[in-house]
Amino acid sequence: MPIEDPMVSADWLKSHLESPDIRVIDASWIPPWSEASAPGAAKRLYSQAHIPGAVYFDIDDIADEDSSLPHMLPSPEKFSSRVRKLGLGDGHRLVVYDRSGFMASARVWWMFRVMGHSDIKVLDGGWQAWEASGGPVDDMPPIPGERHFTVRFQNQLLKNFTQVQQASSDEQTTILDARPEGRFSGKDPEPREGLSSGHIPGSFSTPATTLVDSSGCLKSKQELEDILGSHLSAPHLVTSCGSGVSAALILLALHRLGRDDAALYDGSWTDWASQPNPDIATA
Incomplete structure (x- = not known):
């Protein structure tokens, strides 16, 4: 079978944003050596403005805390627990974006695929493309209902x-x-x-x-x-x-x-x- 493109455009997301099975993830991340880096800086950007309904996914938090290396992949149990609480799970079509083009969102895309959830896309051009397209913006965090997430680890x-x-x-x-x-x-x-x-x-x-x-x-x-x-x-x-x-x-x-x-x-x-x-x- 042909492999689907991993990206979606801002226009596509605008037209599908209200679909009941679509869930949006903001994976904004600031490298620690960046001048803009500060504790909680990326999440503050999310709090100020994000795509309506988007939940915040922190790659430094949903990570293996026992490792000395930064943002290493967490255990399947931890990953499943965290994304369930974000309301992300079985039957959802996920779209992930960030504010660094799509560098961190690409990692989140990979993380979900490792955990067996292949129905995930990356917003091409990220937050900048969403703003340029005139997409709606919200500053209110959603209140997601917990959703079961089945891990099928792809080692x-x-x-x-x-x-x-x-x-x-x-x-x-x-x-x-x-x-x-x-x-x-x-x-x-x-x-x-x-x-x-x-x-x-x-x-x-x-x-x-x-x-x-x-x-x-x-x-x-x-x-x-x-x-x-x-x-x-x-x-x-x-x-x-x-x-x-x-x-x-x-x-x-x-x-x-x-x-x-x-x-x-x-x-x-x-x-x-x-x-x-x-x-x-x-x-």
């Missing part, structure tokens, strides 16, 4: 350090890195203090910014084919980035091109470069 969409370490020398696996080229090559520093820059041996630089057009939307299939086409025939695809957020944007692009089986290295470079004596390539 093939998730990779850890040991698996990626093995994959880095496996000719059957291609690893795509979403960080800027300067960090990939080791020329520029990492934003997280104490981390060396460079890349996983054998990986390919695929900056997330190259996958987005000038309007802030995911590039067309033809444009993405020009960027990713040489990797599409790889038996196995894994994406990585700084901490597992922008890597999900590569997953969106691959999905648009018909590869819905690519996995994400959760923890990504933060995990890799934090290992004892990590194997780091440069140039």
Whole structure:
């Protein structure tokens, strides 16, 4: 069966916003090294204005609190419990957006897919596209009714350090890195203090910014084919980035091109470069 596009437009969402099975998620997130970063800053933006009916999903809160790494995927039990309370569950068609184009929303899209909920789309262009389209805005938080969420864990969409370490020398696996080229090559520093820059041996630089057009939307299939086409025939695809957020944007692009089986290295470079004596390539 053909793979559905992972994105929806602002106009599509406007015309379906009142559909009884549609639920909208605001996944706005501000990277901790950003000048705009402050405790609760992203949620305050949500409180000031959001798409009507949208619930707020915090990737730093719905996460594995026992891990020293940022916003790691939580256990299925925790994920299910949290999204049930947000009124998100079985039978719902989910649409997720954020205020950083769709970087954090791409991660939330991936999280739901790992947990077995494939009926989820990302708002192309994010909050900026919604505002530009004249979509309605609300500042009142919804009061969702709890909804049952059935987890069907898709472990093939998730990779850890040991698996990626093995994959880095496996000719059957291609690893795509979403960080800027300067960090990939080791020329520029990492934003997280104490981390060396460079890349996983054998990986390919695929900056997330190259996958987005000038309007802030995911590039067309033809444009993405020009960027990713040489990797599409790889038996196995894994994406990585700084901490597992922008890597999900590569997953969106691959999905648009018909590869819905690519996995994400959760923890990504933060995990890799934090290992004892990590194997780091440069140039």
